[in-house]
Amino acid sequence: MSRYVFKLPDLGEGTVEAEIVNWHVKPGDTVAEDDVLVEVMTEKAAVEVPAPVSGRVLATTGAPGDMVPVGAELIVLDTHPDEADAVARATPAPAAKSAPASAGNGNGAAAVHTTQTAAAARTGRVATSPAIRRRAHEAGIDLRQIAGSGPNGRIVPRDLDAYVARRAPQPTPLRAAPKAVPAARAAEARVAPSGATEEIKVIGLRRVIAQRMSEAKRNIPHFAYVEELDVTELESLRRHLNGTLAPGAPALTYLPFLALALVRVLRDFPQCNAHYDAERGVIVRHRSVHLGVATQTADGLKVPVVHDAQALTLWDLAAEMRRVSEAARTNKAKREELTGSTITITSLGKLGGIASTPIINAPEVAIIGVNRALERPVVVDGVIAIRRTMNLSSSFDHRFVDGYDAAAMIQALKECLEHPATIFIAT
Numbered sequence: 001m002s003r004y005v006f007k008l009p010d011l012g013e014g015t016v017e018a019e020i021v022n023w024h025v026k027p028g029d030t031v032a033e034d035d036v037l038v039e040v041m042t043e044k045a046a047v048e049v050p051a052p053v054s055g056r057v058l059a060t061t062g063a064p065g066d067m068v069p070v071g072a073e074l075i076v077l078d079t080h081p082d083e084a085d086a087v088a089r090a091t092p093a094p095a096a097k098s099a100p101a102s103a104g105n106g107n108g109a110a111a112v113h114t115t116q117t118a119a120a121a122r123t124g125r126v127a128t129s130p131a132i133r134r135r136a137h138e139a140g141i142d143l144r145q146i147a148g149s150g151p152n153g154r155i156v157p158r159d160l161d162a163y164v165a166r167r168a169p170q171p172t173p174l175r176a177a178p179k180a181v182p183a184a185r186a187a188e189a190r191v192a193p194s195g196a197t198e199e200i201k202v203i204g205l206r207r208v209i210a211q212r213m214s215e216a217k218r219n220i221p222h223f224a225y226v227e228e229l230d231v232t233e234l235e236s237l238r239r240h241l242n243g244t245l246a247p248g249a250p251a252l253t254y255l256p257f258l259a260l261a262l263v264r265v266l267r268d269f270p271q272c273n274a275h276y277d278a279e280r281g282v283i284v285r286h287r288s289v290h291l292g293v294a295t296q297t298a299d300g301l302k303v304p305v306v307h308d309a310q311a312l313t314l315w316d317l318a319a320e321m322r323r324v325s326e327a328a329r330t331n332k333a334k335r336e337e338l339t340g341s342t343i344t345i346t347s348l349g350k351l352g353g354i355a356s357t358p359i360i361n362a363p364e365v366a367i368i369g370v371n372r373a374l375e376r377p378v379v380v381d382g383v384i385a386i387r388r389t390m391n392l393s394s395s396f397d398h399r400f401v402d403g404y405d406a407a408a409m410i411q412a413l414k415e416c417l418e419h420p421a422t423i424f425i426a427t
Helices: 082-090 106-121 130-139 157-167 183-190 204-219 232-242 254-265 314-329 403-418 420-424
Strands: 003-007 017-023 036-041 046-050 055-060 067-069 073-078 222-230 274-277 282-285 291-293 295-297 300-302 343-347 366-370 374-380 383-397
Touching: 017 204, 036 073, 036 204, 130 157, 204 300, 222 403, 232 254, 232 383, 232 403, 232 420, 254 291, 254 314, 254 343, 254 366, 254 403, 254 420, 291 314, 295 314, 366 403, 383 403, 403 420
Parallel strands: 291 343, 343 366
Antiparallel strands: 003 073, 017 036, 017 067, 036 046, 055 073, 222 383, 274 282, 295 300, 366 383, 374 383
16 A cells, blocks of 8 residues: 555645535545646635546545645545555455255246345455446445456446446336325425524635625725616617527627626726735735626626627627626636726626625725616606616725715716717727
């Protein structure tokens, strides 16, 4: 046996520890080089840690939710597990006593009984090939339950195939329909017992979200500002552009227009496209706009980033926002696609409501939220007209963005979106 101790590697960007989210292996499993061993969560992103070598898992360190420092022992592997197999194969097995033959089907029953007894007696490592071991692991099969027909009891492909065939579920016989249950009793069965609870451990991305949200609300004095927009002209332009698309092409939403207008407006409000570096006590203003797009995923809220948004056209912005959002939802986003945003936009889509108070994505100093757009009667030049309206809900770090500047920026954004042609005029 050759013992290989694998320690948690440096995952980059100043990471000093990582949280175990999910183990993909357990002691006794055989892994190949580059197989995923464990998923961990850093302060930046979820990372799958691959096996550096092939071998058999002897021990793992930590359970889901535990923090492991960089450089600490993570997993111990036996890199030469087949040596034990070679010793076992070289040792002759004791001869089994023959059972007396019976007439008819008795021989078959005796053979099955002998096979089951031999399989149940296995307690050590099973002799077989890595390919069969992998197939069994993927199917959730304990190889000790299979009697091998190869030399010295080695499991060969036909042994595994036969075992899988025996395990296959049999057709369910037809049965009489169950008796009707009275409605009152059925309702009682659906009601949870009084006082029932469910405990869910807060780990992984949910823990990071909770921590960051708490820190943002605790440390940042939020200044919230809500403004109503008349997006009738913007809606007309959006519908016109969508009408030019090829069949099946993704339609434009409001977000690319908002992103393009925001890029234009930030030229005059650079204090809103900034980071606050608390350790150094400085504001870092960015010339490039690295746009965070708050995205709801099955794992929780993620903020993928459209880098250098100021260099993109409307169509490019729309495509890139779709791409990074989809990558975040499917856990395919690269680490650099989840970091580095300088200002964030967020939308609840059809659930947008009338107004919201988004929480700033620290270390940024501003976030812009889109609420639901709807048609309603408004007064225009003294006449009641049906217009499409929508609210922008924004939050600013009041330590570094004064209320006047925040309001002025949103008013400039309002002007662009209410007269969308101005978004495309070069200045």
